[in-house]
Amino acid sequence: MTTRTAHHAARALADPATYTDESALHAGLARLRAEAPVSWVDVPDYRPFWVISRHQDVMAIERANMTFTNWPRPVLFTEAADQLSEAGIIRTLIHMDDPQHRVVRAIAADWFGPKEMRAMRARIDELAHRFVDTMAAAGPECDFVREVAVNYPLYVILSLLGLPESDFPRMLTLTQELFGGDDAELQRGEALEDQTAALLDMFEYFNALTRARREHPTGDLASAIANARIDGEPLSDVETASYYAIIATAGHDTTSATIAGGLHALLQHPDQRERLRDDPGLLPSATEEMIRWVTPVKAFMRTAIVDTTVRGVPVAAGESLLLSYPSANRDEEIFVDPFRFDVGRSPNKHLAFGFGVHFCLGAALARLEVSSFFRELLPRLDAIEATGSAEYIATTFVGGLKHLPVRYSMR
Numbered sequence: 001m002t003t004r005t006a007h008h009a010a011r012a013l014a015d016p017a018t019y020t021d022e023s024a025l026h027a028g029l030a031r032l033r034a035e036a037p038v039s040w041v042d043v044p045d046y047r048p049f050w051v052i053s054r055h056q057d058v059m060a061i062e063r064a065n066m067t068f069t070n071w072p073r074p075v076l077f078t079e080a081a082d083q084l085s086e087a088g089i090i091r092t093l094i095h096m097d098d099p100q101h102r103v104v105r106a107i108a109a110d111w112f113g114p115k116e117m118r119a120m121r122a123r124i125d126e127l128a129h130r131f132v133d134t135m136a137a138a139g140p141e142c143d144f145v146r147e148v149a150v151n152y153p154l155y156v157i158l159s160l161l162g163l164p165e166s167d168f169p170r171m172l173t174l175t176q177e178l179f180g181g182d183d184a185e186l187q188r189g190e191a192l193e194d195q196t197a198a199l200l201d202m203f204e205y206f207n208a209l210t211r212a213r214r215e216h217p218t219g220d221l222a223s224a225i226a227n228a229r230i231d232g233e234p235l236s237d238v239e240t241a242s243y244y245a246i247i248a249t250a251g252h253d254t255t256s257a258t259i260a261g262g263l264h265a266l267l268q269h270p271d272q273r274e275r276l277r278d279d280p281g282l283l284p285s286a287t288e289e290m291i292r293w294v295t296p297v298k299a300f301m302r303t304a305i306v307d308t309t310v311r312g313v314p315v316a317a318g319e320s321l322l323l324s325y326p327s328a329n330r331d332e333e334i335f336v337d338p339f340r341f342d343v344g345r346s347p348n349k350h351l352a353f354g355f356g357v358h359f360c361l362g363a364a365l366a367r368l369e370v371s372s373f374f375r376e377l378l379p380r381l382d383a384i385e386a387t388g389s390a391e392y393i394a395t396t397f398v399g400g401l402k403h404l405p406v407r408y409s410m411r
């Protein structure tokens with residue numbers, strides 16, 4: 001990210017390549033927070049938007065969900081992709097506002113609550129154990145992202161949905177084609193049509209799933225969604241497939257990125273690795289710190305529906321605002337020494353899961369996955385070092401490491 005001016009730093013947030021250089025990214029965001037915390041961006045291919053970079057403002061906007069809505073622009077896409085989204089090719093929780101959002105969210109909410117998480121704990125621990133074994137077997141060297149981190153959360157979320165393991169590889173490819181949308185290495189092809197094709201393939205698979213679960217409910221989350229009724233009516237095919245899609249995709253790359261970025265942080269801060277290994281009681285705060293440190297969701301957006309102000313800056317009805325979570329999570333006004341990775345950090349009021357009515361549905365699941373994995377890994381890891389440079393995905397939405405080559409010895 002060029003940091004010549006705050007204005008450049010704001011414009012760079014529409015460029016997927018910006019997120020491939022973390023130190024330049026954070027230098028630019030620090031500059032934005034200090035000099036232009038509410039910045040107007042108007043760049044080719046995108047509808048213009050405000051960049052919101054301070055923690056306090058991100059929270060206040062998310063809290064005011066009747067003034068700042070998710071519809072019609074929840075995510076920073078190009079204008080062409082915005083048009084497809086507005087045409088309704090996909091309609092998920094993040095495209096909805098209350099009161100509809102509340103009703104649709106309630107369909108899956110219990111599946112992510114404390115009772116279900118306690119029930120999932122054994123399956124998650126078993127999968128964590130299996131993927132730490134995979135890492136041990138792949139040693140003494142592997143690309144931790146490709147061989148371990150991308151698979152484990154996918155297995156967890158697809159198990160919760162109720163899909164058979166034989167279908168997992170196909171879902172892995174499809175979710176990466178969708179979310180790695182701007183990164184040439186992960187893309188199916190260059191054009192928007194290729195991403196749309198990936199979405200349609202996924203929907204074809206999900207429509208078959210809906211039919212199967214309506215005919216024979218199997219007591220899993222997919223059955224609960226397929227057979228849900230709102231005012232006596234089932235969800236439409238697009239709504240049902242969109243629901244599966246958001247759970248499969250949101251529950252996957254975000255957590256993979258946290259685990260990969262979490263290990264990377266422990267490699268760069270060996271004192272913190274030793275501290276955590278010697279005191280597993282720190283796992284909950286270490287998990288929270290990894291999530292803050294990585295902040296895999298780079299932004300969500302809101303649109304003002306009335307004329308209003310943010311930090312004294314006038315925002316007109318119809319204008320969109322990009323909420324920069326990586327920036328909020330390094331805000332010097334909120335975090336003591338925000339650029340220090342501290343596995344014991346407390347308090348840690350990060351916004352990586354968002355805030356308010358859209359607060360991440362899978363937050364408890366994500367926390368469980370991250371802590372199970374490191375609880376399993378750290379006691380078995382005798383030594384580990386990076387053998388090449390860590391590379392990041394080019395994206396403006398959900399991202400993190402694409403490659404993390406490591407050498408290690410394990411028990």
Ligand code: HEM
Nearest residue numbers: 093094250251254255297353354355358359360361362366
């Ligand atoms: C929403 C982050 C893992 C499912 C969100 C939002 C963020 C987020 C920032 C938007 C919140 C807002 O607008 O205020 C993360 C991070 C994760 C993670 C950082 C991992 C570390 C998961 C998992 C699931 C999941 C494991 C499992 C299903 C969802 C869903 C929504 C959501 C369904 C939409 C909620 C709504 O609009 O009501 N997440 N997420 N996420 N997340 Fe996550």
